[in-house]
Structures are given as structure tokens and as C-alpha cells.
Amino acid sequence: MGADHSRAAPPTPPGVRRILIVTVVPLFLVTLIAALVLWPRDAPRPEAADDLPRYQGTVTRVVTEPCPPNPAVPEGTPTTGGGPCGTVTVRIQDGPDAGQQVDTPIPAGPGAPSVSVDDEVILVSLIDPEDPSISTYNIAEHQRGMPLIWLGVLFAAAIVAFGRLRGLAALAGLAASFAILLTFVLPGISAGQPPLVVAIVGAALIMFVVLYLTHGVSAQTSVAVLGTLGALVLTGLLGLAATNATHLTGFGSEDATTLSMFRGDVDLHGLLLAGIIIGSLGVLDDVTVTQAAAVTELAHANPNLSRRQLYRSATRVGRAHIASVVNTIVLAYAGASLPLLLLLTADSRALGQILTSEFLAQEIVRSVVATLGLIAAVPLTTALATVVTTAGRQRGGTDLAATAPDEVAAVGEGRPRIPRPTTDRADALRALSDPRTRHTPPATRSEWPEPDRSTDTPW
Helix, strand or coil: CCCCCCCCCCCCCHHHHHHHHHHHHHHHHHHHHHHHHHCCCCCCCCCCCCCCCEEEEEEEEEEEECCCCCCCCCCCCCCCCCCCEEEEEEEECCCCCCCCEEEEECCCCCCCCCCCCCCEEEEEEEECCCCCCCEEEEEEEECCHHHHHHHHHHHHHHHHHHHHHHHHHHHHHHHHHHHHHHHHHHHHHHCCCCHHHHHHHHHHHHHHHHHHHHHCCCHHHHHHHHHHHHHHHHHHHHHHHHHHHCCCCCCCCHHHHHHHHHCCCCCHHHHHHHHHHHHHHHHHHHHHHHHHHHHHHHHHHCCCCCHHHHHHHHHHHHHHHHHHHHHHHHHHHHHHCHHHHHHHHHCCCCHHHHHCCHHHHHHHHHHHHHHHHHHHHHHHHHHHHHHHHHCCCEECCEEHHHCCHHHHHHHHCCCCCCCCCCCCHHHHHHHHHCHHHCCCCCCCHHHCCCCCCCCCCCC
16 A cells, blocks of 8 residues: 655654754854864964055057067077057046046956957056156956856846745855855964864854755754764865875965965965865765755655665665766866866876876875765765654554554554554455456545645754
8 A cells, every 4th residue: 555645744753853952952062162262363464565556447449550570589488479469548437547548558468358448447557666656557357346246146046036035045054154264264274273173163164054044953954964064074084094195295286385485384284184175065965965855755755664775765866966976076176177187288297107296196185085975975864864754653563654643643642542444354355356446546636745845854
């Protein structure tokens, strides 16, 4: 006989709720206390630099002309492509010369912006060191403020239009993530705190805030929180072991080398581990929330599944998810390191030497450690969700999952259970042998659970 799909998922038993509260609340308090202890109170302030004055302007005219011949250079000296040459007329929007039009040379050289009429640009003011009263303007880059604002508005509107209230909660969680990164993680590392510890505490703080804010306070969310936290700790330990085994120093990128020149007290090895932790968090919570929801849906679809069957079914969902997520992680790291990978085509060393070099071994360790953490998150979260979802089925020999709602209430209140009426064996055999009853019509739409029903287990 099929399970009754029309009844709602039973609430989490009080005993399981108490266990979750006793487990999750102390972990949150420990995370909060650690964040307060590590909170940067004397983070170094950026040194005041002699930045060139920058002003906004609008291009009104572009005039190109032939470039003058290059002077003779020794043979073998690398040269850059000539041009374009000419002048650009720009109307200045702010600053002491606001409203005036000035002529600037057409930007040239590697990375120079390509400008045309009506482009919004940024000008830098250059002062003649011999005569400070003489200043000239050069185009530095395009103004990107307005396009970025419209892109952000489109991003927020799409999330809210599709996710509604949950979309708003997701935006709030995104804002909270950036707030924690900008006010705790980055200043804490800059202040000289251990990057790995700061990253784990910051990632745990982000996890608590984002998951409960986005998915609500429920047993299902608590299971995802515990699974994510366990996978984060495991990822940190794996990253520490892998970087020590491969003797990575953290100087595998130009950015890290530049940072060491300005901030010699930053532990670049720990910074590498911190990057692995923070980068894994976004995919980890996706996997754990999906696994917790899959277990809840499967248990509601067939309450007669045993704990082992429920775990196996949800794990199959997790395998399919991991198969796609692994490819996502590798491609994300490859996309971020595309200039680095392109250098391989210009490297004359043997492939083995390239793969074991610091700059490429660092990317391999990132991908492998993050993937191992994700794989571990699936069985961990699935096991926790299975235990929580099936808790209370067996109580005094009674299978509450296969019991009618009124019988569940009677057993929960200690009242004697009223047995269901049994069907006579002869009647059952007669019904099975009747050809008119062999085939039952397909279930109508009204017999299925309501489509908008939430499977989040209530507290």
C-alpha cells in the first residue's frame, strides 16, 4: 500500500529539539566569543599616499592623427604597438576646472582604455614639478559607477522576483557575509592574527548568520549548520596537512609577493589556508542545505522508509550533486587563474616541473582540498538529517511514521493506542482476484501533497 502523502511532516520530537539546541547554541556562543577575542582593535590604517587628484569628465570629441616615427632602438629590444595617437576633448564635471573643456592625449599602451564621444571617464591631474602653476590632464579609466549600480539593481530584482521573501533574506545574508569579511576577517588578518583561525571563526560566523537568516530557525537548518561546520573544520585540517606535505609557502602568486613587500608581518602560508576555507564555504552550505532538504522530502514522500533506506536514497542525490559541484570548483579556480594557466604555453620546462612548481601546485591543492571537504559534507549531513528526521518513529514499539495523526497524538500523550481495523484475509484475496479491482486509476492531482507546502521541520 502507498504512503499517505497528504499529511504534513510531523514536528521534531521535543527530545531531538533539546539535543539540537544543546549542540548548536554552545557552538554559536563559542564562535561569538572567539570572534570577540580575535576582533581587530588596532588594525593598521593604510598609509596616506600621494594620490593624484582624480576628476570626472565626459568625452566630447576624439581626433586621431598619424603617430610620429619611433626612435631607433637596439636590436632585440621589445617594442609596443604604436598608437593610437591624437587628442581627446573632455568636459570636466567637478573640481576646480568644472565646466571647462580640456584636451588630453589619446590613452595608449597596455591596458589603456579605448574612448569615444559621450564616454564617462576619470581624469588625473598632472602638475609640472618645475612650475606648479601648470597642470595637465590625462585619462586614467572609464567611470564604472552607474553600470555597476544598474547591474546590482538587476541582480537584486531578479533574486527578489524569483525568491520573494526568501530572496530578500538571501540578499540580507549576502550583505552580512560581506560585512563580516570586511569588518572581521580582513582586518583581523591585517592585524597579525593567525589567518587560519580567523578564517575558520569568520566562516563559522557567516554560516550561522546566513543559514538561519535565509532558511529560518528549524531542525533542518540546524542539521545543515552542523554539517557545514564539521566539513569546514575537516577542510581546514586537510588544507594544513596538504600545504605542509607539499611545502607550500604562500608565495605562489604575484599578489602574495606584492603583499609581502607592503605587509611583511602577514603569514602568507596561513593566508593560503584562509583562502581555501572562505572559498569552500559558499559551496559547502549549498551542499549541506540540499542534503538536509532531500532527506526531509524523501521522508515525507515515503514515511515507511527505514533509516538505512532513507540514508541511501539521500546519498544518491548527494552523489549527483557532488559530481556537478566538483566540476564547478575546478572551473572556478581555473577561471580565476586563467592568466596563470596561459603562462604554461610559454614555459619551456618539462610538464612535471611545471605541475610541481609553487604557483601551480598551490592551485592544485586548493581544488583537491575543497573537493575533499565537499565529499565529506554529504555523508555527514545526510547521516545527521536522517537521524533527526526519523527520530520518534519508534517509541515503545510503535512506528509513529506509519501511524495516523490522531494515533500519533494518542501515543505521544500516553493514551492507549487504538488499533486500526484489520481486513479479513478472504476479503483481501477476493479483491485481488477480481479483475475489476486489479488496476487502480492513476492518482489525481488532489491526492498529491499541496505544491506550495514547506518541508522545513518546525521547532
